[in-house]
Amino acid sequence: MGILERKKRKKKEMRSLILETAIKLFLEEGFENITVRRIAEKIEYSPAAIYLYYKDKNDILYALHDIGFEKLYKQQQTILTIKDPWRRLRKHGKVYAKFALENPKYYDLMFIMNGPAKKIKEKEEWEIGLRSFEFLKKNIKECIEAGYLKKANLDVAAFAFWSLTHGIASLVIRERCIMFPEEHLNFIIEGALDFVLKSIVKKK
Amino acid sequence: MGILERKKRKKKEMRSLILETAIKLFLEEGFENITVRRIAEKIEYSPAAIYLYYKDKNDILYALHDIGFEKLYKQQQTILTIKDPWRRLRKHGKVYAKFALENPKYYDLMFIMNGPAKKIKEKEEWEIGLRSFEFLKKNIKECIEAGYLKKANLDVAAFAFWSLTHGIASLVIRERCIMFPEEHLNFIIEGALDFVLKSIVKKK
DNA sequence: TTCAGTTACTAAACATTGTTTATATTAATT
DNA sequence: AATTAATATAAACAATGTTTAGTAACTGAA
Numbered sequence: 287m288g289i290l291e292r293k294k295r296k297k298k299e300m301r302s303l304i305l306e307t308a309i310k311l312f313l314e315e316g317f318e319n320i321t322v323r324r325i326a327e328k329i330e331y332s333p334a335a336i337y338l339y340y341k342d343k344n345d346i347l348y349a350l351h352d353i354g355f356e357k358l359y360k361q362q363q364t365i366l367t368i369k370d371p372w373r374r375l376r377k378h379g380k381v382y383a384k385f386a387l388e389n390p391k392y393y394d395l396m397f398i399m400n401g402p403a404k405k406i407k408e409k410e411e412w413e414i415g416l417r418s419f420e421f422l423k424k425n426i427k428e429c430i431e432a433g434y435l436k437k438a439n440l441d442v443a444a445f446a447f448w449s450l451t452h453g454i455a456s457l458v459i460r461e462r463c464i465m466f467p468e469e470h471l472n473f474i475i476e477g478a479l480d481f482v483l484k485s486i487v488k489k490k
Numbered sequence: 491m492g493i494l495e496r497k498k499r500k501k502k503e504m505r506s507l508i509l510e511t512a513i514k515l516f517l518e519e520g521f522e523n524i525t526v527r528r529i530a531e532k533i534e535y536s537p538a539a540i541y542l543y544y545k546d547k548n549d550i551l552y553a554l555h556d557i558g559f560e561k562l563y564k565q566q567q568t569i570l571t572i573k574d575p576w577r578r579l580r581k582h583g584k585v586y587a588k589f590a591l592e593n594p595k596y597y598d599l600m601f602i603m604n605g606p607a608k609k610i611k612e613k614e615e616w617e618i619g620l621r622s623f624e625f626l627k628k629n630i631k632e633c634i635e636a637g638y639l640k641k642a643n644l645d646v647a648a649f650a651f652w653s654l655t656h657g658i659a660s661l662v663i664r665e666r667c668i669m670f671p672e673e674h675l676n677f678i679i680e681g682a683l684d685f686v687l688k689s690i691v692k693k694k
Numbered sequence: 695t696t697c698a699g700t701t702a703c704t705a706a707a708c709a710t711t712g713t714t715t716a717t718a719t720t721a722a723t724t
Numbered sequence: 725a726a727t728t729a730a731t732a733t734a735a736a737c738a739a740t741g742t743t744t745a746g747t748a749a750c751t752g753a754a
Contacts, residue, residue, distance in 0.1 A: 293701085322741060332704045334743080343741065398602065403665040416669050436689060441670065442681035445658075449682055450650070453657025457649075461607040465620050466645065477646035478653055485640060486689035497730085526712060536733045538714080547712065700751070711740065720731070 301339045303329055308346050309353065316391045317347065317399070347395060348405035354392035355414040358385050362421060371428035372487060378425055379451050379479050386455035387475075398456055422448060434487055450482055505543045507533055512550050513557065520595045521551065521603070551599060552609040558596035559618040562589050566625060575632035576691060582629055583655050583683050590659035591679075602660055626652060638691055654686055 307328045311319045322343055326333040340346050361381055368374040386393040395402060396415075406412045423444040429435045435443065454475055457463055466474050511532045515523045526547055530537040544550050565585055572578040590597040599606055600619075610616045627648040633639045639647065658679055661667050670678050 321739085323739090333741085334705085335703060337742070338702070397666055398660070398664055400664065406668060407665060410668070412666075412668050415666065419669055438685050439678075439681060441674075442678055442685055445661075445667075445670075445678055446654070446682035446685045449657030449661060450654045450686070451657070452661055453653030453655070454649075456602070456660055457653060457656055460602055460604065461611060462601055462616075462619065463649075464610060464614070464616055465623055466649075470645075474643075474646055474649055477643060478650035481642050481646055481650045482654070482686060482690065486686065525710085527710090537712085538734085539732055541713070542731070695754100697754080698752095700749100702747100702749075704745105704747075706744090706746100708743075709741090712738090714737075715735090716733105717735100718731100718733075721729080723728070724726085 297339065304336060304339055305346065305349050305353075308350060312350060312391065317350075317395060320346070320350075344401045344404050347399070347401040350392075351395045351402040352414055354389065354396045355418065357389065357392065358382075358396070359414075359418060359421075361385055362418070365425075371425065371432050372434040375425050375429050375434075375447075376483055378422065379447070379483065380476075382451045383455060383475065383479065386451075387458065390459045393455060394459055397452060398460065419444060419448070436486075436488060451479065454478055501543065508540060508543055509550065509553050509557075512554060516554060516595065521554075521599060524550070524554075548605045548608050551603070551605040554596075555599045555606040556618055558593065558600045559622065561593065561596065562586075562600070563618075563622060563625075565589055566622070575629065575636050576638040579629050579633050579638075579651075580687055582626065583651070583687065584680075586655045587659060587679065587683060590655075591662065594663045597659060598663055601656060602664065623648060623652070640690075640692060655683065658682055 304325060307325050308320050311321075311324055311328070320343075322336050323333050325346075326336055336346075340349075361384075362378070365374050365377045365381060368377055406415070423440050426435065426443050426447065427440055430437055430440075430443070458471070458475065463471060463474075508529060511529045512524050515525075515528055515532070524547075526540050527537050529550075530540055540550075544553075565588075566582070569578050569581045569585060572581055610619070627644050630639065630647050630651065631644055634641055634644075634647070662675070662679065667675060667678075
């Protein structure tokens with residue numbers, strides 16, 4: 287029964303084609319540039335055809351958001367070479383911030399935009415987001431165990447750390463940092479992260 | 491020359507009427523509910539009339555964003571009764587978070603949405619945002635002077651503090667906290683803020 | 695091979711947006 | 725009263741996401 291399989295394969299290919307076209311539009315001009323009609327035009331199908339492969343536009347944005355997470359996760363894996371948990375955690379923050387500032391549109395999609403959030407809520411789970419969070423928790427756990435951080439609920443400590451880095455990233459991305467001259471911004475971003483990190487670490 | 495003044499007054503009144511109608515729609519259903527056409531309908535004018543009083547829709551959103559800042563600033567003033575700078579700074583954070591979580595739509599408008607940000611950039615200033623930031627800086631300065639915090643660049647320290655609270659608020663508002671069960675969320679929010687505060691304070 | 699049924703697709707329409715333009719009405723000035 | 729300026733509108737424009745109803749193509753059995 288190869289026919290059914292061929293059809294499944296075709297369906298997958300079509301989904302990929304749509305997604306890849308969305309990525310192209312996305313990378314060209316950001317998510318404002320992703321419209322159902324533009325995708326349709328690029329792949330030479332009618333707009334309605336898109337809806338045979340994705341429930342709605344947010345479904346496409348969610349798929350894109352997944353791709354962003356893969357990129358982030360990959361970059362985060364590089365810190366595993368660092369043995370010392372405290373140095374690793376510091377790098378964790380820096381890599382996160384770097385990703386956000388170098389891929390502001392992806393970051394927006396992953397952590398700020400409402401569209402993907404609706405899908406997250408619909409599914410009532412967020413595997414890919416959780417994976418990153420668990421990764422952070424593990425790192426924090428090791429820092430506590432090694433005596434670098436004071437004892438605390440892991441969820442709480444990880445959320446605090448995440449909030450700090452997310453706060454920095456999202457204030458920059460959504461342009462609420464105009465009180466800092468452009469040329470100082472990087473200094474302030476790095477400084478803010480370091481300020482908290484240096485303040486919370488327990489001297490050994 | 492009373493005529494010109496009457497006209498100016500009328501213009502102001504009309505601007506107020508539009509803004510108040512926008513607020514009403516906003517409070518009913520959030521900013522998604524604010525449309526030029528709905529405002530026009532409510533005040534019994536044509537949609538095009540709106541454009542004689544506001545340049546565009548973002549101009550209206552920006553005006554609303556201003557109102558949010560007034561509300562926040564008022565609530566922030568209450569902490570001035572606290573003498574001890576460290577207790578005051580802690581309260582500062584709590585009041586900020588409280589405002590965000592009790593007025594998520596206003597908070598969104600003020601610190602997350604793109605619409606108002608465009609106006610901020612156009613004007614190349616952000617008086618009302620700066621006022622809040624300066625208020626925070628002053629508080630932090632006093633904490634450093636009183637020996638509660640380690641010496642640091644004021645902008646950096648204030649931005650760090652702001653990022654933390656904003657991070658918490660915006661992750662909740664944009665629904666990226668589904669890894670925490672609803673009933674734990676408040677505990678985690680308060681915990682995260684306390685965790686950092688308790689970690690950065692210098693024991694006297 | 696032919697015919698019914700499923701699947702893949704599309705054209706067109708629908709329901710919304712924000713915004714502009716050309717036109718009419720109203721008020722003020724000369 | 726005639727001209728100029730201000731105020732308001734109807735209608736259109738240009739987008740958007742999404743749905744509907746109908747068409748073409750392919751599939752599996754008679």
